[in-house]
Amino acid sequence: MKMNTLDKPPYYIDVNTKLSSFWEGLNQGEFRTTKCKSCGSVHYPPRTLCPSCYSDQIEWVNLPLTGTVETYTHVDIPPPGFNGAFYLVAVRMDELDKTILGRYTGEEPKIGDRVTMAFEQMGEQAVYIFKAL
Ligand SMILES: [Zn+2]
Numbered sequence: 001m002k003m004n005t006l007d008k009p010p011y012y013i014d015v016n017t018k019l020s021s022f023w024e025g026l027n028q029g030e031f032r033t034t035k036c037k038s039c040g041s042v043h044y045p046p047r048t049l050c051p052s053c054y055s056d057q058i059e060w061v062n063l064p065l066t067g068t069v070e071t072y073t074h075v076d077i078p079p080p081g082f083n084g085a086f087y088l089v090a091v092r093m094d095e096l097d098k099t100i101l102g103r104y105t106g107e108e109p110k111i112g113d114r115v116t117m118a119f120e121q122m123g124e125q126a127v128y129i130f131k132a133l
Contacts, residue, residue, distance in 0.1 A: 026119060037055070038057050073087070
């Protein structure tokens with residue numbers, strides 16, 4: 001008797017989802033996210049459905065890599081996989097009405113500093129970090 005006809009659990013998520021363009025963008029040195037073609041909202045993190053008007057008419061856009069430090073903290077005890085202490089900055093991104101977190105390279109930042117995203121390889125995937133402009 002066959003007990004289970006599912007070959008994948010119901011929560012299985014395929015590699016190369018509709019949001020993989022975000023990760024491809026990082027590999028190409030771009031900060032990419034989604035924009036609603038219907039109402040013009042820019043989303044971050046990227047979405048497949050607009051949270052403002054529920055449209056599925058979504059397009060990918062590249063945003064500027066620059067922003068302004070809103071606040072920061074020093075991480076004395078880094079999580080596994082990180083080499084040594086670092087600064088964690090909250091950056092208000094240009095042309096995005098949101099603040100995002102990222103690791104900062106360099107000396108202690110100051111609130112109001114202008115910063116830019118830079119990219120670091122972690123295996124085959126690039127991730128963004130921030131550095132002073
Ligand atoms: Zn919308």
